[in-house]
Amino acid sequence: MNPSIPLLSLLSFLLxxxxxxxxxxxxxxxxxxxxxxxxxxxxxxxxITPDYCFTTFxxxxxxxxxxxxxxxxxxxxxxxSNATDVKSTINSMLTSSTFSSSTPSSEPVHxxxxxxxxxxxxxxxxxxxxxxxxxxxxxxxxxxxxxxxxGVPASCDAMPGLPLSKENDGFSRIALLSxxxxxxxxx
Numbered sequence: 001m002n003p004s005i006p007l008l009s010l011l012s013f014l015l016x017x018x019x020x021x022x023x024x025x026x027x028x029x030x031x032x033x034x035x036x037x038x039x040x041x042x043x044x045x046x047x048i049t050p051d052y053c054f055t056t057f058x059x060x061x062x063x064x065x066x067x068x069x070x071x072x073x074x075x076x077x078x079x080x081s082n083a084t085d086v087k088s089t090i091n092s093m094l095t096s097s098t099f100s101s102s103t104p105s106s107e108p109v110h111x112x113x114x115x116x117x118x119x120x121x122x123x124x125x126x127x128x129x130x131x132x133x134x135x136x137x138x139x140x141x142x143x144x145x146x147x148x149x150x151g152v153p154a155s156c157d158a159m160p161g162l163p164l165s166k167e168n169d170g171f172s173r174i175a176l177l178s179x180x181x182x183x184x185x186x187x
Contacts, residue, residue: 083152
């Protein structure tokens, strides 16, 4: 027997065993997908990009190990937090002299701000109820409430002269994500 044949066999074996498992025909490891990965990569039908989804959930470190129910709660809590920030901004505008109702020209804006303040106040209460429903595993009722919340920014934007475009846009995006997550889990 030629002494180079066993050496060649040994070299072939060492070379093949050193290849990454992804290149071999029988990988020894499987790639796991987290609920966050699965969720963010499957919400496209709701006009939610995976980038926006992952970026939003990155605000809460629990997201990477969360199950679907906790992801929905995290998203709803982020939405409630955003709505609370918008409400606070509106309250600051209402108390500033810039939007005082004492001048005729600013009276419509002041009334619009009051209406938006009430809308955001109501949506916060509704979203809290949705979070309780999701926590109990009742997605259908929560889904309907979150769908209604998505319309709040458009209602405020329809009022003339309100300087809330940026705030309304931010809430609209996070509310759409909450709607997508809750709707996805309801189905």
